[in-house]
Amino acid sequence: MKAHDEIVRGLRDAAHKIGVSSLPEFKYETPRDPSHGDGATNLALVIAKGLGKPPRAVAEDLVRALTLPQGIVKKIEIAGPGFINFFLAEDQLAAVLATVHALGERFGRGDTGRGAKVNVEFVSANPTGPLHVGHGRGAALGDAIAALLDWTGYGVTREFYVNDAGTQIDKLARSLWARVQQAVGRAAEVPDGGYHGEYLVELAERILAREGRAFADLPEPEGLRRCRTIGVQSQRAEQEEDLREFGVRFDVIFFESQLYQERLIEQTLADLAQRGHTYERDGALWLRSTAFGDDKDRVLRKSDGSYTYLLPDIAYHRHKRARGFAKAIDIWGADHHGYVARVQAAMLALGYPDDFFHAEIVQLVRVMRGGEEVRFSKRTGEFVTLRDLLQETGVDAARFFFLMRRADSQFVFDVDLAKSQTEENPVFYVQMAHARMSGIFRVAARDPASLPPAPVDGSVLTQPEELDLLKELAAFPGVVARAAETLEPHRITGYLEGLARIAHAWYHKYRVLGEPEERERLALAAAVRRVLANGLGLLGITAPERM
RNA sequence: GCGCCCGUAGCUCAGGUGGAUAGAGCAGCAGCCUUCUAAGCUGUUGGUCGGAGGUUCGAAUCCUCCCGGGCGCACCA
Structure with missing residues (x-):
């Protein structure tokens, strides 16, 4: 980090010295192949054309012109077409231990967000039924993205939008009313496009048990009204419970009905009209959305006077903007991706910057058990529910699995693997690494957090696995920053798997307690434990002391 | 038909704002327990990066076309 800055500055100066006036973008990064050093730059390749010299000659000039403070770099090499590779001095690597110790659970945090307010809206399931595994993926992803933004210095609000005003709710009410009638032995049918799941049968029975059978004799309009209220409340409560169990908390639950109550729909319509769109x-x-990149213009108010679904959604995002958010990030299922362009067009029509709205599309989840795809839940007659999945795999495994893959990959959730207690299971593997590091301190009867901080003698930690661990630890803040920038939590799970791998290898090969290197190795184990815990914690996954 | 996403090892997937011989895990094969957790570790086999062109000193990465899969194309939500 410090060495990184020194080298980048040194390279800039060197480029100026050899006659480069305007410096193009260049890279200084950790190469994939460790034999290419701890850091490498393509600077010579980038400026060679402008100088009219072969890249390798430019690289030699650069190295000659480069001045760095003493003790940072051990060796500099020119390689391949003209890359310059830097090998850091070993005691530079050990410096990360002091940093991790000093920052503790804050190690990995950054401040690139500078407190900018960001709204992350996710799940936002209709209150018409239980959450399924797709919602689970969205929940894990939204929560992790929110955490990443929080870690990088944004002011994050986690938000859930409830469509409690649309026609889906009418269908819920009609479906429930039909189940109530059936429960008292009358012929009634769940309407076309209604909700056929078993859960409404159960709910109808609970209603009758609580309200008495007279409930079924209410005049239909009154019955539907009551069913509507009870249905929404009941489904909301169920979803809340599932999400609580999953460890997801929202700062704001926003109801669509609020948009109507506060006349935000009309205001939005007036705003758009006034802007001439x-x-x-x-x-x-x-809405003349084609003026803002959409395929076709979109209806806001139908010829029968009612509103399309789009309008309240625009009003909702307009309200987000009014609440002072610099960014509104929505996590949507793949079945809504066709909707992105029109919402974005509406945001532009309202004059918002084009980076205000961002939709992150999550692909569907397929669930495999025993080598076969599981499509439906027995209880609900719908997709596999989040609740069923959590019961089977636990929260930690479910979260980790949902976050292992890029959001835009269609992914297969292997239930058997998620449940297995072996190295094949990546969650288990990472948690085990943490438990092992913790075990050292348990046996030593010492608290890893109260270890004496550096000075750690960097020259003691010389084994390849130890140097790898030090480099990997130092990389963590950069990985968090990149994951936040790209909204890709899978970078964190991947990082944790890699760190755990080196940690297991190191643990297996070397002893800590009672060795001449005990002090330094304890410091290393404490730092590894800390970073594993920070990474897991960021993703909402526990870091057990023992397993 | 049009639009968006995807196609990388037997399987599940990284790498994708161009960079050095394309990576990991699992599975397969061969090994490793007097040790702070073998709930683990080590070694190894395996790829025309869907295909064909193009841009470039350099392409898995960018452009065009084609093939295959998913999703979407409402005055539904």
Whole structure:
């Protein structure tokens, strides 16, 4: 980190010295192949053309012109087409131990966000049924993205949007009312496109048990009204419970009905009209979204006077903007991806910057058990529920698995693997590494957090696994920063697997307690334990002391 | 038909704002327990990066076309 800055500065100066006036973008990064050093730059390749010299000659000039403070770099090499490779002095690597110790659970945090307010909206399931595994993936992803942004210095609000005003809710009410009628032995049918799951049968029975059978004799409009209220409340409560169990907390639950109550729909319509981006045609009111990159213009108010789903959604995001968010990040299922362009167009029509709104699309989840795909839940007759999955695999495994893959990959959740207690299971593997590091301190009867801080003698930690661990630890803040920038939590799970791998190898090969290197190795074990815990904690996964 | 996403080892996937011989895990094969957890470790086999062109000193990465899979194309939500 410190060495990194010194080298980048040194390279810039050197480039100026050899006659480069305007410096193009260049890279200084950790090479994949360790034989290429601890850091490498493509600077010579990038400026060679401008100088009219072969890249390798430019690299030699650069190295000659480069001045660095003493003790940072052990060796500099020119390699391949003109890369310059830097090998850091070993005691530079050990410096990370003091940093980790000093920062503790803050190690890995950054401040690139500078407190900018960001709204992360996720799950936002309709209150018409239980959460399924797809919602689970969205929940894990949204929560992790929110955590990443929090870690990098943004002011994050986790938000859940409830569609409690649309036609889906009418269908819920009708479906529930039908189940109530059936429960008292009358012929009634769940309407087309309604909700056929078993859970409404159970709910109807609970209603009758609580309200008495007279409930079924209510006039239909009254019955539907009551079913609507009870249905939404009940499903909301169920979803809340699932999410609580999953460890996901929201700062704001926003109800669509609030948009109507506060007349935000009308205000939004007026705003768009005033900006000249709406027009009437065929009795409907249209948004000229094609002016902002959409395929076709979109209806906001239908010819029958009612609103399309799009309008409240625009009003909702307009409200987010009014609440002072610099960014609104929405986590959406793949079945909504066609919707992105029109919402983005609406945001631009309202004059918001084009980086205000971002939709992260999550692909569908397939669940495999015993080598076969599991499609439906027995209880609900719908997709596999989040609750069933959690019961089977536990929260930690479910979260880790949902976060292992890029959001845009269609992924297969292997239930058997998630449950297994072996090295094949990546969650288990990472947690085990943490437990082993913890075990050393348990046996030593010492608290890893109260270890004497550096000075750690860097020249003592010389084994290849130890140097690898030090480099890997130092990389953590950069990995967090990159994961936050790209909204890709899978970078964290991947990092943790890699760190755990080296930790297991080191643990297996060397002893800590009672060795001449005990002091330094304890410091190393404490730092590894800390970083594993920080990474797991960021993702909402526990870091057990023992397993 | 049009749009978006994806196609990398037997399997599940990284790498994708161009960079050095394309990576990991699992599975397979061969080994390793007097040790702070063998709930683990070591070694090894395995790839025309879907295909064909193009841009470039350099392409898994960028562009075009084609093939295959997913999703979406409402005055539904």
